[in-house]
Amino acid sequence: MATTGRPRAMSGTIPSMESSANDALKDNTVIVVLGASGDLAKKKTYPALFGLYRMGFLPRDVHIVGYARTKMDDAEYHKRITSYIKIADDDEDGKAKLEEFKKFTFYISGGYEDGPSFENLNRFIEGIESKYQSKERNRLFYLALPPSVFIPVAQHLKEQCYSKDGKNRIIVEKPFGKDLESCRELLSSLKQHWSEDETFRIDHYLGKEMVKNILVLRFANVAFGAAWDKNSISNVQITFKEPFGTEGRGGYFDEFGIIRDILQNHLLQVLSVLTMERPVSFSAEDIRDEKVKVLRAIPPIERNDTLLGQYVAANGKPGYLDDDTVPPNSVCPTYAATTLWIHNPRWEGVPFILKAGKALNEAKVEVRIQFKDVTQGIFKDISRNELVIRIQPSEAVYLKINAKTPGLNTRAIPTEMDLTYKRRFTEIKIPEAYEALILDALRGDHSNFVRDDELDVAWKIFTPILHWIDGKNGPAPKPVPYPYGSRGPKELDSFINKYGYKRTVAEYTWPIMNVSAL
Incomplete structure (x- = not known):
């Protein structure tokens, strides 16, 4: 196993691990981070999104919308979401990319259990989508939230924020219940609003x-x-x-x-x-x-x-x-x-x-x-x-x-x-x-x-x-x-x-x- 030298390009690829082109969200995509003011979002979600942007893996013309109860202006929002993004002092390209990243990240506050808040969020997203050239409207919802609000948030996203002109996906963080019974209740409730194909239950390991x-x-x-x-x-x-x-x-x-x-x-x-x-x-x-x-x-x-x-x-x-x-x-x-x-x-x-x-x-x-x-x-x-x-x-x-x-x-x-x-x-x-x-x-x-x-x-x-x-x-x-x-x-x-x-x-x-x- 111990070897020296630079690794050669891989010859054994696993093509079936790559998703089909029809499944990928390539254009006209809005990513909504719910719980944007929390620790998980600032420590993991936003640094990951920035990393993908810097490597060129986010959809073209992507927009990121943060949503949480906390009221804050754009300056405070950008300060919070970039606080755990590490860029070296001499990394001028990284600094420039971070400024670009801030320009397509926005914030809107609202509750997690009332319909009007999500109607307001939907209007905000539609305002962004109105500038897209084609009719395709893709939305990815990331729930960086405690499990106590998973169900009302999932319901309101489906009822008020679901795109009828593109693909919709929802990422749900653990914990998925506390035992078998509570897990089944959570799964059953989520399935009332989101299909298994649309649902991504994340275990970061x-x-x-x-x-x-x-x-x-x-x-x-x-x-x-x-x-x-x-x-x-x-x-x-x-x-x-x-x-x-x-x-x-x-x-x-x-x-x-x-x-x-x-x-x-x-x-x-x-x-x-x-x-x-x-x-x-x-x-x-x-x-x-x-x-x-x-x-x-x-x-x-x-x-x-x-x-x-x-x-x-x-x-x-x-x-x-x-x-x-x-x-x-x-x-x-x-x-x-x-x-x-x-x-x-x-x-x-x-x-x-x-x-x-x-x-x-x-x-x-x-x-x-x-x-x-x-x-x-x-x-x-x-x-x-x-x-x-x-x-x-x-x-x-x-x-x-x-x-x-x-x-x-x-x-x-x-x-x-x-x-x-x-x-x-x-x-x-x-x-x-x-x-x-x-x-x-x-x-x-x-x-x-x-x-x-x-x-x-x-x-x-x-x-x-x-x-x-x-x-x-x-x-x-x-x-x-x-x-x-x-x-x-x-x-x-x-x-x-x-x-x-x-x-x-x-x-x-x-x-x-x-x-x-x-």
């Missing part, structure tokens, strides 16, 4: 470069495909770590918890791509069909396959319950490890351990596939092979192998075959997840969005354990404490060890520090 890369790694490499099953793999860990706590947002977090926030959506999406069977093609429905099939083979999570934790004060940092916005004596987990089992011929008996936590020792998201032991005989106490897909930061794929130590002695030591993106693809910018997904929505490509039946089966897996944690079936479990800045609960090692995981000998460390110096 599906837009991350290394998650999208899993399909190519699996199905474009015979070497990986041959070992991708229960015969070779001992266990799989999918890990999400944040080095900070709730930081004053505990009231919101306490309503959902770490499982709803991370495991049920982000990490389960990674698992489904990692374990699905080879799709017939790379068309959106073929991919999503296979994801749903593998998720249906996963039974609900058992309590004894779950470890829950909550961080406490340490290293000069406050504990979760020290956050004034958190209810006193809350038992909401800020750390969770859950083990899923897939009952199909490929994966029967292989544990998939999903781990996520806040206030941990580092920021990291990765997949760690640990292979079985080599046949005993000439080698004893040798490290297992591991394939690690580093999703963020420092995107990489490395295969942990055993090799002879250089010199006159014959001794095997663990090392790696390393594809670190910053070192290999030095001149290629990895797009942000939101850039990739908004572009997919503009193209009409559903491949990296969540389908309704996929949501339904995902909630079936997690709802029983969530109801237990919420105390709906008796006393809620109390999470074990772990210090702020630690690896997690001290019980973690024994938890993962019982599923067959074996830690590599202490002398091995993946040389990530070499990456950060690049």
